[in-house]
Amino acid sequence: MPESELPEDVCEEATRLTRLARDAVDPDERETYRSARDDLVGEYDFVARVRDEDAVLVLHPAEWVDADGTVTPAEIDNIDRGVEQPLSGTGEEHEWDAVEEHNARLVAVVAEEHGADHAANARSFADFLGNHYVRRIETAGAPEVREFVEEYYPRNAWPTAEQRSILSESLTLLFDAADAEVPEYN
Template identity: 80%
Template sequence: MPESELPDEVQEEAERLTRLARDAVDPDERAAYLSARDDLVEQYDFVARHREEDDVLVLHPAEWVDDGGTVRPAQIDDIDRGIERPLSGTGEDHEWSAVEEHNATVVETIADEHGDVHAANARAFADFLGNHYVRRIETAGTPEVREFVKEYYPRNAWPTAEQRSVLSESLELIFDAAGAELPEFK
């Protein structure tokens, strides 16, 4: 592995686990997500932390950190080895068209496997995440799902009574199709 590189799939999973930890209500659940994230990046001799002031996941080589957990500037040989991933809003890696293409695939899966009613709910959720946050479905956390359910869906989706009655089930199916766990939102 080149020293300046942490695999993309590891970065994405660390980002997902950090979002889940950030949004978790239960302290034990939060600790479990952070432990899983730290174990994951540790395999590559990296450490992770959530910089809360600007909601960014910071990943950098473990060798930069002393035993007390402080980054030692003298140990930083190449600043480009460090990685920052925004956890809210958009990031350079999340262009709208790529996000829309990804989310549309999830919507198609829902349509094929679960029918038009769930697909309409999936399309509404994909539109909400893509247009408001430029985010893939599986990256949505508790705040985004709550906003969708309480604000966006009733005002902007124009759901039928049948669509409204299966929304919770649709969200479960959507996250399952995206390979992620539905965040607690109720």
């Protein structure tokens, strides 16, 4: 196991669940995502918290926390055991290139399986999300999708009438290609 003691896929899933919780409108849905995240990292005796001032998910060993939930500096034996995951962007080096490559693969799946009009819509969303937020498709939350649909798409995508009429379906197909659900943005 890496020094952090948390497998990379666990860190990624905890980050995804935290983003979903932040974007959820329904308090019960928000709590469900947080609970799932806490259970996931709890299996490794880790705890999660969000540092709001810089939008970072912090994952660290439970032994660092005392009974009232405060991190006790004396308990920190090796700071490398903790993990910080940015909640905006991807946290990867060369972020934009990695995000663009990932999102372009998803757009290609939509193009191959569903045709040019859906692909054009998918490409517009990938451009918006990559250029404005440096985020992978599956990490987009309701605020980003809403901004795309209401502001970016009408002004910047230059869609045909056909493309406009199928936008919602195109987004569903793109998120399906990413094995994710479109956040409720309406």
